[in-house]
Amino acid sequence: MAVKRDSYIMPTRGVGVRRGMTIRTRRDMFTFLLFVAPNFILLGVFVFWPILYSLILSFFKWNMIAPKKTFIGFQNYQSLFSDPVFWQVTRNTLVLALATVVVKLSISLVLALEMNTDIRGKSFYRAIIFSPTFTTSVAVAMVWSWIFDPHFGLLKVFISPLGLRAPDWLWETEYSLPAVIIVLIWSGIGYDMVLFLAGLKNIPREIYDAALVDGVSPWQNFIYITFPLLSPTTFFLTITSFIGALKAFDIIAIMTDGGPLNSSNVFVYYLYQNAFQWFKTGFASALALILFILIMAITLVQNRLSRRWVHY
Amino acid sequence: MKKRSMVWVLLLAALLLSTSTLWAAAEVEQAPTGPVKIVYWRSLTGVAGDVQEELVAQFNASQDKVIVESQFQGAYAEILQKLLAALAAGEVPDVVLLDSPFVPLFAKDGALFALDNLVKNDKTAFNLKDYIPGLLADGYYDGKLYALPVMRSTPLLYVNGDMLAEAGLPRKAPATWDEFRAISKAVTKYNAAGEMIQVGAGFTLGLTTAHWYFQGAVYAYGGQISDEKFGMHLSEAPAIAAATLWQDMVFKDKTAIPSNSHDDFLNKKVAMVFGSTGSMGNLLSRATFQVIPAFIPGQVQNLVPVGGAVLAMTSNDKWRQQAAWDFMKFMTNAESNAKIVIKTGYMPVTTSAANHPDLVAYFKANPERAVAIDQLKYTRPQASVISLGKGTEILRQMVEKLLIANMDPATVMKETDAALLKEYNESYK
């Protein structure tokens, strides 16, 4: 797991005993600042400053080429909220995030449960299923574009025999977003499965042994023991997958260009189009800020909820 | 003792700095003395890309004053974005292969260098009057010349002759859009399950060219998309007629499909497809059937929007400007131009190129290619809205609304007019 809550506590040795500024503490302070300087300068310039600068830019009209920026107040936000494409993009992004999270987590939980037995060949299965995690997304999008090909694609091999019509996945408004979701699920299952598996390993064996004595069925086992005890992992994965899906870009940029008719356009791609294709810098900055607020809100909600809902 | 750790950190900092010199060493590739080195940004791949590389190499070998470095920048749409980005960063190339409608966009902001003085002071045999006026026309902005035509193309219709013959039709391209529709009906085949085997036509989708062929259809019906003063004309009868025809063929007749690549044509899924004159070389060499290149169908008239690229100068240094000018002249001279025409199917841009013995002989031997020249008479520049930042995107959405979402043409056209006007007011004015 990335960062466990309890490890947010302060570094133990840093917060020292209160003494006068001896030569040593002063020297330590100096060394400390020197050591953290590279990181904090970089974070300041490339992570924190951008938030402030986005806020500033979002009040201007600027095409990034012209030397002059024009102050226009809240006009970018006004045109953003009255822009039907913005709302379509927001809806697409949320649908994409929700669908990806639900399907991906369900499948990977099932796989993790199957892997949590003492069957043979586990490390083989794990190596295969995990492999998309580190696979270059641009290349993944290339293969899948070809798999989705309406005439010669691999997917048609499985759809045609069922007597169903093979859609032109990337060029039909109802199918383009599902196509993107399929690819994101395919690439994400392995990672989630490995984390679920780690979560399952953390559940003490004795609990199951006790349940076995009480004659509990496997299904009851899952509902009353496994699932509740797995909730920290589930919760962590839900939040990180959701935030990850809000940032989707690569697959969409390669497979669909956000189309057709913006049916697969999402937040970050629309931001990219506005900023770097149409040079509407202010408008795109407003978009960026909204994305930032959305992700901050989810993170804060996570902090709140994890205290109440999750069983440790 | 503790001072030593500081020394180490400083050393580390020095190391960081030195890596950046290493980087710089890998990045810098030019020598300040000797011949003038200029950068040429090109677009296009396949034979059209190869011929540019060949000409650059030939130019570099032919003299020792100028060295041209050619850099591929992706499709036209990408070269534009990259140029905007480069202008923003202040690091521009010297010569760019620019999609023709974009000359005004860059010229109005002073990004292009006007060529008039170079033309006037030119002591060589260079003659501006040699260029075909219809092709030189969109190199001008505000009375000044900013670009020379180089790889100019017109939209063409490519027809699978074998497929027409199979359907009992003569191996002849349709002359009007009505004929186009009738031929499509005749060649379309579905299997018993209702799955498409082959249809008459594929309408091109996508950001780069979808609008171009649609413009061709609107011109044929006697209309236009927008005029030089940015008056929008999509809601008028000719544009709506063209839009309705395309849409009906896809959804009512089911004899055409929206198509995103020439693969559908090469794989015999569609009998007719649009393409640039520049695609001719590629299509003729890859197809396993008879390809008939033809005019875009007419209706009330034969008229097509000229596309393709011009050479513009973005150089901001006097010496490099002169070098860039020499290179531009070389790329468009009769010899080079004849080579481009033969290799790719683009149109000759000068009278002397059209009369070049190689070219005359070539058209005699390959009469099907002459269509590009014949269509020269029926050309006019593209719609002004193409040069708006979001212009091609708005037109891409229009084509998708018509051919994918099946929305009412009159409504779509009205919306598109409004969107284009809004974009003009926001970003161009």
Place this chain on the structure above:
Amino acid sequence: MEGLLHRKNFTWYIGRFFTHAILILASIIIGLPFLWMITTSIKSPAEVSMFPPIWWPETVRWDNFSKAWSLAPFGRFYLNSAITAGTGVILEVMVAALSAYAFARIRFKYSGIFFMVMLAAMMIPSQVALIPNYVVLKHLGWINTYKGIVIPHVSSVFGAFLLRQYFLTVPGALYDAAEMDGLGHFRTMLYIALPLARPVLGTLVLYLFISKWNSYLWPLIVTNTQNMRTLPVGLAMVRSAEYAIGPEHLMAASLFVLVPVLFIYFIAQKQLIEGIAAGAVKG
């Protein structure tokens, strides 16, 4: 669960069968796209446009690879990717180790505040910073340079956090001994702390390298000439060229990008997966 019974009755075999069936199905679904990519890359154009498709071409067309290689300067792309990913990893690990060591071992009254600020940075998505970073780079004159590709992404929150945790587990006595030997902080970090953190450092390096190698959006924005493009950007550019390029060439070109990553993955697969499972690496 079943394993506890140690009795291999009929139900046990049925259960086994289903478990394997599910996992094999999952492996096939995950593996098929890779296989499809490989077989497509060695087919002829005619074999590519066949339905139903064939799984193995009549003659293997190795020349698809040389054709794909010639579509763009892939050699240069390799060099650019290696340089940017390589220096990026080195710098990021250095930055991370310095911060981590400071947080773990150097006394400073306000280090807690610094620590919180650093963690807060983790919540800020890098996509929000695209435009401002571009503008900053423009002012620095770093657009279309290696610096521009690398530097904005070498600050480190996760790596610093991870290494700090590891440094804290090193017994204090070792540090005291180092101090008595007259080692300064920097050399203690270099000679004591980092070598002890080798296992976690290895995973971190691999993970950072792969994610930098794969990154697309930032290099796409910040490079604008062919000679500066990294592999993923170059690959995407090949696809968008105006003329139709056969799927066989696109798949071959995609393999150029994938092979190094897959190679690293299959060599260090166990370490990477277990690193993730043990909470070593954030995805």
